[in-house]
Amino acid sequence: MTTEATAAVKLTRKDFVTDQDVRWCPGCGDYAILSQVQRVLPELGVPREKIVFISGIGCSSRFPYYINTYGFHTIHGRAPTLASGLKISRPDLCVWIATGDGDGLSIGGNHLIHILRRNLNVQILLFNNRIYGLTKGQYSPTSEEGKITKSTPYGSPDHPFNPIGIALGAGATFVARSIDVENQHMPGVLLRAAQHKGASFVEVFQNCNIFNDGAFDYTTDKENKLDRQLRLENGKPMVFGKNNDKGIRMNSQMQAEVIEFKDGLSEKDCLIHDETNPAIAYMLSQMVAPKFPTPMGVFFAIQKTTYEEVATEQINTAKKTRPLTIEQLLKSGDVWTVK
Amino acid sequence: MTTEATAAVKLTRKDFVTDQDVRWCPGCGDYAILSQVQRVLPELGVPREKIVFISGIGCSSRFPYYINTYGFHTIHGRAPTLASGLKISRPDLCVWIATGDGDGLSIGGNHLIHILRRNLNVQILLFNNRIYGLTKGQYSPTSEEGKITKSTPYGSPDHPFNPIGIALGAGATFVARSIDVENQHMPGVLLRAAQHKGASFVEVFQNCNIFNDGAFDYTTDKENKLDRQLRLENGKPMVFGKNNDKGIRMNSQMQAEVIEFKDGLSEKDCLIHDETNPAIAYMLSQMVAPKFPTPMGVFFAIQKTTYEEVATEQINTAKKTRPLTIEQLLKSGDVWTVK
Amino acid sequence: MTTAGTSTSGRTRTVTPKHDVVIRFAGDSGDGMQLTGAQFTAEAAIAGNDIATFPDYPAEIRAPAGTIHGVSGYQLNFSDHEVFTAGDEPSVLVVMNPAALKANIKDLAQNGILIVDTDSFTEQNLKKVKYEANPLEDGSLDKYQLFKIDITKLTTAALNDMGLSTKEATRCKNFFCLGLVSWLFHRPTEITIQHIEKKFKNKPGLAEANRRAFMAGYNYADTTELFAESYEVKSAPITAGTYRNITGNAATALGFVAAAQRAGRPLFLGSYPITPASDVLHELSKYKALDVVTYQAEDEIAGIGSAIGAAFGGAIGITTTSGPGLDLKAEALGLAAKVELPLVVADIQRAGPSTGLPTKTEQSDLLLAMFGRHGESPLPVIAAASPADCFMCAYTAVRIAVKYMTPVILLTDGYIANGSEPWKLPEVDQLPDITVKFATDAATYKPYSRDEKTLARPWAIPGTPGLEHRLGGLEGQNGSGNISSDPDNHELMTKLRAEKVQRIAQEIPPMRVMGPKSGDAIVVGWGSTFGPIHAAVKQLQKEGRSVAHSHISYINPLPSDLGDLLKNYKKVIIPEMNMGQLRMLIRANFLVDAIGINKMKGKPFTISELVTKISAIMDGRKLEAVQ
Amino acid sequence: MTTAGTSTSGRTRTVTPKHDVVIRFAGDSGDGMQLTGAQFTAEAAIAGNDIATFPDYPAEIRAPAGTIHGVSGYQLNFSDHEVFTAGDEPSVLVVMNPAALKANIKDLAQNGILIVDTDSFTEQNLKKVKYEANPLEDGSLDKYQLFKIDITKLTTAALNDMGLSTKEATRCKNFFCLGLVSWLFHRPTEITIQHIEKKFKNKPGLAEANRRAFMAGYNYADTTELFAESYEVKSAPITAGTYRNITGNAATALGFVAAAQRAGRPLFLGSYPITPASDVLHELSKYKALDVVTYQAEDEIAGIGSAIGAAFGGAIGITTTSGPGLDLKAEALGLAAKVELPLVVADIQRAGPSTGLPTKTEQSDLLLAMFGRHGESPLPVIAAASPADCFMCAYTAVRIAVKYMTPVILLTDGYIANGSEPWKLPEVDQLPDITVKFATDAATYKPYSRDEKTLARPWAIPGTPGLEHRLGGLEGQNGSGNISSDPDNHELMTKLRAEKVQRIAQEIPPMRVMGPKSGDAIVVGWGSTFGPIHAAVKQLQKEGRSVAHSHISYINPLPSDLGDLLKNYKKVIIPEMNMGQLRMLIRANFLVDAIGINKMKGKPFTISELVTKISAIMDGRKLEAVQ
Numbered sequence A, B: 001m002t003t004e005a006t007a008a009v010k011l012t013r014k015d016f017v018t019d020q021d022v023r024w025c026p027g028c029g030d031y032a033i034l035s036q037v038q039r040v041l042p043e044l045g046v047p048r049e050k051i052v053f054i055s056g057i058g059c060s061s062r063f064p065y066y067i068n069t070y071g072f073h074t075i076h077g078r079a080p081t082l083a084s085g086l087k088i089s090r091p092d093l094c095v096w097i098a099t100g101d102g103d104g105l106s107i108g109g110n111h112l113i114h115i116l117r118r119n120l121n122v123q124i125l126l127f128n129n130r131i132y133g134l135t136k137g138q139y140s141p142t143s144e145e146g147k148i149t150k151s152t153p154y155g156s157p158d159h160p161f162n163p164i165g166i167a168l169g170a171g172a173t174f175v176a177r178s179i180d181v182e183n184q185h186m187p188g189v190l191l192r193a194a195q196h197k198g199a200s201f202v203e204v205f206q207n208c209n210i211f212n213d214g215a216f217d218y219t220t221d222k223e224n225k226l227d228r229q230l231r232l233e234n235g236k237p238m239v240f241g242k243n244n245d246k247g248i249r250m251n252s253q254m255q256a257e258v259i260e261f262k263d264g265l266s267e268k269d270c271l272i273h274d275e276t277n278p279a280i281a282y283m284l285s286q287m288v289a290p291k292f293p294t295p296m297g298v299f300f301a302i303q304k305t306t307y308e309e310v311a312t313e314q315i316n317t318a319k320k321t322r323p324l325t326i327e328q329l330l331k332s333g334d335v336w337t338v339k
Numbered sequence C, D: 001m002t003t004a005g006t007s008t009s010g011r012t013r014t015v016t017p018k019h020d021v022v023i024r025f026a027g028d029s030g031d032g033m034q035l036t037g038a039q040f041t042a043e044a045a046i047a048g049n050d051i052a053t054f055p056d057y058p059a060e061i062r063a064p065a066g067t068i069h070g071v072s073g074y075q076l077n078f079s080d081h082e083v084f085t086a087g088d089e090p091s092v093l094v095v096m097n098p099a100a101l102k103a104n105i106k107d108l109a110q111n112g113i114l115i116v117d118t119d120s121f122t123e124q125n126l127k128k129v130k131y132e133a134n135p136l137e138d139g140s141l142d143k144y145q146l147f148k149i150d151i152t153k154l155t156t157a158a159l160n161d162m163g164l165s166t167k168e169a170t171r172c173k174n175f176f177c178l179g180l181v182s183w184l185f186h187r188p189t190e191i192t193i194q195h196i197e198k199k200f201k202n203k204p205g206l207a208e209a210n211r212r213a214f215m216a217g218y219n220y221a222d223t224t225e226l227f228a229e230s231y232e233v234k235s236a237p238i239t240a241g242t243y244r245n246i247t248g249n250a251a252t253a254l255g256f257v258a259a260a261q262r263a264g265r266p267l268f269l270g271s272y273p274i275t276p277a278s279d280v281l282h283e284l285s286k287y288k289a290l291d292v293v294t295y296q297a298e299d300e301i302a303g304i305g306s307a308i309g310a311a312f313g314g315a316i317g318i319t320t321t322s323g324p325g326l327d328l329k330a331e332a333l334g335l336a337a338k339v340e341l342p343l344v345v346a347d348i349q350r351a352g353p354s355t356g357l358p359t360k361t362e363q364s365d366l367l368l369a370m371f372g373r374h375g376e377s378p379l380p381v382i383a384a385a386s387p388a389d390c391f392m393c394a395y396t397a398v399r400i401a402v403k404y405m406t407p408v409i410l411l412t413d414g415y416i417a418n419g420s421e422p423w424k425l426p427e428v429d430q431l432p433d434i435t436v437k438f439a440t441d442a443a444t445y446k447p448y449s450r451d452e453k454t455l456a457r458p459w460a461i462p463g464t465p466g467l468e469h470r471l472g473g474l475e476g477q478n479g480s481g482n483i484s485s486d487p488d489n490h491e492l493m494t495k496l497r498a499e500k501v502q503r504i505a506q507e508i509p510p511m512r513v514m515g516p517k518s519g520d521a522i523v524v525g526w527g528s529t530f531g532p533i534h535a536a537v538k539q540l541q542k543e544g545r546s547v548a549h550s551h552i553s554y555i556n557p558l559p560s561d562l563g564d565l566l567k568n569y570k571k572v573i574i575p576e577m578n579m580g581q582l583r584m585l586i587r588a589n590f591l592v593d594a595i596g597i598n599k600m601k602g603k604p605f606t607i608s609e610l611v612t613k614i615s616a617i618m619d620g621r622k623l624e625a626v627q
């Protein structure tokens, strides 16, 4: 997001609520995400009018209607393209993208990887419910293999995408994951994303209670979630478990494994999380349940120039070093005068 | 490719040459790739009529015209979509895709990652010349930062894609790299790609001598290439250098480093290449010159079900377990008779 | 005439015969009104009525309960004579909550029957839809026959010993309603009970609950003497045959499968979900045993691309979509036109522009289908007139695609895609022939040689030895297909491609005219307006007007006898659910001053509005005056 | 009349005055003929001639040397009177190799001057293009004035002490040619030499080599008395002013920049490279100092998407493309139409369908521009008539987009995009006003309130406190813009969107008619056919025919006086480089039996073919007879 936060503004959650009826199904995970975003926005110190939410099409893409900032509910898959044009020409704005697993990874996959590559300073929230909600329940690129849906009565033959893997592969500079119901966890991730200079990609596990209910129950299960989630903390060893008695170790052939802290093993044997190491981030993205706990939090965060800062710099330099008026431009080239 | 190679056929390179004038610029790297593909095809033991080359638009996408098999020069970026439909409905065919860095990674990026994810059994050759050749020299998604081209007279503000990284992130099951001029190296890679069951992605460094001449000179430089290329071999330590006196080591924090074999260091300290380990493959993809030698060969190769085998299996099962005639189908549902 | 009948309970009841009834069920999206409607439709069909239905549901999956946005409706017209639409205005309206009442009451006919679930008329629910007072109490519904019933309470009471949660029990109220109206229209209960048992055969608990709710409703009507009379709609004189009630989307899917089967080729559908087209994908994905592959692609471009690839390999390539998806397919359609491969693109139109009103109907993609590709790339366009007609149109689209080696665009729309009507099942072997003959002879094969009659080029598929060839989007030489930038060849190919499409006119049967062969006016329509136009013109004819109706199925090429036909009438009137797209084509082609009746409300024409407007035009009155 | 002049060498030479000359340079893609042509054009322009040019190059970057496919040509028409096209047939042809000869000789006028580089007529090169015998020797060129010159040898000889490689030296042969023709047409050498010095100012070696080659060619012509006479074309009577020679693409780019500057807003171009549109991107990418951002997007959809995003933020959003790219922009265009944001989409048309003939010209995207979006989403369409006209059309497109808050489609084509003509530089402050006024008042702001005159909604950009609002593709309520599925509102909005576009007719100046105000025929054109039609009609008028020419710039909406105008003529004739797209619109709108002259050869009309065909139509003869 933009770094020009103006401390003067003091907003509250309510300032970000619109007068529109929220039209998600009762019980949809989108509500929780909405309310957490509304909680985090005031903390940015950015005036409301400087914030823009841009989305594609899908249940999740209805998001902008419910946030009282500028907003644009565009067309399916194309939100990153509008966000790019807006951010490049208006670097002063704080631009967010709300998208779904269908919108962002199916039809919109290309725009997503390109905005990550170009590292525009925007925040991308990918609501991953592993289903097409709005069109009433077809499988999505993140649906599990063999999934039975309206369009796959015999089970899906596809291997799913790993959104974190895609983002890393595309060269994203900030990659993180959270869960709709984890209202202690998500705000921190959202804040980090907003503060990151460059494109921030946040995968949010989101429950669609109508068409794919319980998709993340294994991970969010109250009883066992501490054994099933790995909370990432930069510079800290990768430890997890109800009693913090398990961890992730890496062997010399770069294979990750879960260890229990017994027989002399302790957190000292664990891999230290390093947000700047792409190999670690990628390895984490490959850790899937039930063999591994599901990593949550910031996988990767590095600094690179943003597209718009270079573009703006070029314009400023051009203005300084080769100033030009429109009159001069028209008269440039081989000009002759007829009397 | 298809595993139904019929040993009966004995073809030669010449069988794969068409009567069309080849219309690349003299000196273009595409010629070398063409000739190596034509050399490898006879070794597959697949009859000519069972082979199909599909391409998009670009200099590289002219490829099918020059190979005497079935071919389809489609539209910009969409080759994987046609290849998918063809391969799913005709698993008996051996399908190749020829694409460029613009065709495959710019406009066609989404189809590329989706065909890799679905793991259709096709071979994808991405001719990476880091430029748009056919449209006369604009920068491409693989062009270096700051590159000056027709469309970026002030230098490109983009960070480039890493094609290998993208392919891995997308879940590709076979990922490799070779170079147009390396006519000893490329046939082996092509053969491995063809033999792989599933989508094989091969990035080929290709020199565009008109618009981006010398893009790979650093890596291919005759004098120094052994110091600048890391030839990957599965199960072997990562050793390189004119005198095989250097290698790649990984430290406990998963950081790769180049070591020279002195002060007690030897190939024993090197990481062993393991084509089935995604973390190694990804780390290799992040190794870039001049800090690291450029890895060449097969980065990653694993087995997964292919889309078309599951789809075909579903059809066969349905035919067996729930046979249906069109007459039965029409009469299904709530039917009544009027006399 | 009113007769006395005997109800199942043995009581004598008054049965009034009716020629037709239009009933609408309306409730919250979650209330199951679509199911109630569909089931009641099945009862009517089996009773031999002619029927037509129109489901109407919101864009949201589940808008917040109790809001206007969340209201879902299902309308059925059943009659003892031929019907062409789901009816202009319901004479019976069943509403499950205040929102449903508010959204639908304006449509109910004067003195119509209004059945209301009073339990939902809580203060909170009334407030949600801004009712100041309870309309059930304030006399505002006096002009209707209002039946206030505690549907929810009665339903849960009927199930109270089954151990269901309140939520589960409440869900059965739609079957209670069904019971009520089944009694009201004198339906036998057995059929519905059989249905329930079949539908819920894996969930016996649910089957039992729904059966009980249904009977509770039925018996409630019967015992309480709630309704003073019941009604009976006799069976309609329908052509003998086997029928099923079918939606347009299901008929489209079956048309494709039948065509592929007749062609003896596998069917390949490459598609990306989009309302209201997704159901064709859902349908087809069930028919794997008939060599149907459905491929849910990453987007619409991949959908059509994969279908072209499959066609290259010898399959029947199909892609289905709605407006925004057709936009995206433009470039690939141009490729398919250039390489002359068979392909069918079905566009189930919805209201635009842009995302528009995605669950509402419109006919506004016609000119997109005609002209929505760069360069000169004319394509055949076929439009279905009714739910059942979708079958033959889909079948024909494949037949023409294969015969002429061309992509074909099939247009239907949300109205007929989701609406249903009885469909007389065809005999598969009596369907028109579809023969696929692949080229195999290497000695004579040329990729762009042409059939004399159709101008089709040969279909040569990979796997055929000696026929290796390369296709592509660059202009190619006629005959060899080799890349050619020869100016004369480009002009020749452009003309050949156009001429090939024109030749399809030889397939088109003569225009059918309903009404006088010449006269004051002819009303010309295309697509889903068939029903309302037909009914309206019939009515006008009854009133003695000199007016005919003729409907166009083939929009490109236009039927060769159309121009002459139009000359026989003083006025040409074209009603469309767009701003006049067919009208433009007709005017350009035949230079007749066709007059449009245009509706852009996301809803089909009503018969009465057409009657009014056609009359006005015939009388030379301005349309604005009657709007 | 022939006079005697004095050459630079002091010799007396014969100078024959000419009214106009058409010269074509042709060679291998690598021979630099485009440069020679452009430089010779500059000489003519500075000499005060009126000029028009037509470059014509192959789809391949460098087809194999010496092949027909690799031939690149550049044609210039320069004259002492007004010219409208680059000329039907060259009277001077310069060819650098057998392929260029073979590809071009059929166009050369009888007795035309043919200058040939004999060095390239090797046996191998002759074989490549299937010349059985050397045409320079076998008498087959007898009907031309053949000048055989060892151009390559002479060039390298002139440079032999410079230490250049043979390849480098050989490359300079195009300047040798330029020297030859400069002498032939009596041009001063200074201007070219200045040019060379300016162009190669960072490469003094190259500057010297080219200067020497140029002078070598000039002196060779002079000393050898190669040509019996030289020619002089006097300056044309041209309106006073400052001029530059400009291609359509450069003019388009400048029009956009000028408009953005006048609007006081930054210009944002989101584009994806495609022939022949890429040069607009290349041009604009140079003007950063004028607040121009160019964004090379990942595809055409991202190109338009980014431009819409930028427009939302208050920039002048532009996207440029050619046919296949316009296909892809359809869906986003519909969004822009629905949200009513200003935007300009420029389509530089090329020959289709599909990839077609990408470097050749055509006008076949007109109906795509008109109708290529689902739903009812009419948009203004403006077409440029000549290279210089692209400036005003681009400017106007922005002006209308901003004033009416609508996307505008600008059509040009390969012919005028790459062709050039002298352009009288406008005074920036005399260009029509473009005022941007953003909404700022929170108290009165409504996203979809409307200006009374234009029906435009207000433009409110992020960053404005209190105006936070949400746009989107779902239908919205007039006024508030809130999502609305109200049927009446949808009809209202559909009509408002259409009406807004119609209102643009108030911007359109009355149709200009060249010729009689009524008569036997009017020839109506649009876009790049202006030149040939104008010249052809002038010629027919000279021959005494009662025929007029009128050209349409605004295709949507059509000018309000057009219908009446057409009624004044017995015949309406519409030449188009397509199968009759404007013709269809004219027929549909005005019910006139317009007759088409259609050319689909990837090439502009020649004046003479138009003269022949217009005459034939006026005489009532069948067109086929004259084809």
Ligand SMILES: Cc1ncc(C[n+]2csc(CCOP(=O)(O)OP(=O)(O)O)c2C)c(N)n1
Pocket: A057, A058, A059, A060, A061, A076, A099, A100, A101, A102, A103, A104, A127, A129, A131, A132, A133, A134, A135, A140, C272, C273, C274, C275, C300, C324, C325, C328
């Ligand atoms: C061009 C286009 N194609 C298809 C659609 C239909 N469509 C709308 S949303 C959607 C998928 C939504 O899935 P996702 O992004 O996962 O969102 P969710 O509803 O699950 O939050 C589809 C296919 C459309 N609106 N536009």
Ligand SMILES: Cc1ncc(C[n+]2csc(CCOP(=O)(O)OP(=O)(O)O)c2C)c(N)n1
Pocket: B057, B058, B059, B060, B061, B075, B076, B099, B100, B101, B102, B103, B104, B127, B129, B131, B132, B133, B134, B135, B140, D272, D273, D274, D275, D300, D324, D325, D328
């Ligand atoms: C839809 C569409 N957009 C743009 C183009 C123009 N175009 C043709 S090839 C190409 C880029 C080619 O680059 P690449 O794939 O790297 O191929 P190369 O020529 O370098 O081998 C572009 C932009 C097109 N033909 N179609």
Ligand code: SF4
Pocket: A023, A024, A025, A027, A028, A029, A030, A059, A060, A129, A133, A134, A207, A208, A209, A210, A211, C061, C062
């Ligand atoms: S369908 Fe699923 S994702 Fe969409 S609103 Fe309902 S619960 Fe949420």
Ligand code: SF4
Pocket: B023, B024, B025, B027, B028, B029, B030, B059, B060, B129, B133, B134, B207, B208, B209, B210, B211, D061, D062
């Ligand atoms: S432009 Fe470059 S890539 Fe294209 S053919 Fe020429 S050398 Fe090869």
Ligand SMILES: [Mg+2]
Pocket: A058, A100, A101, A102, A127, A128, A129, A130, A131, A132, A133, A140
């Ligand atoms: Mg989803």
Ligand SMILES: [Mg+2]
Pocket: B058, B100, B101, B102, B127, B128, B129, B130, B131, B132, B133, B140
């Ligand atoms: Mg390239």
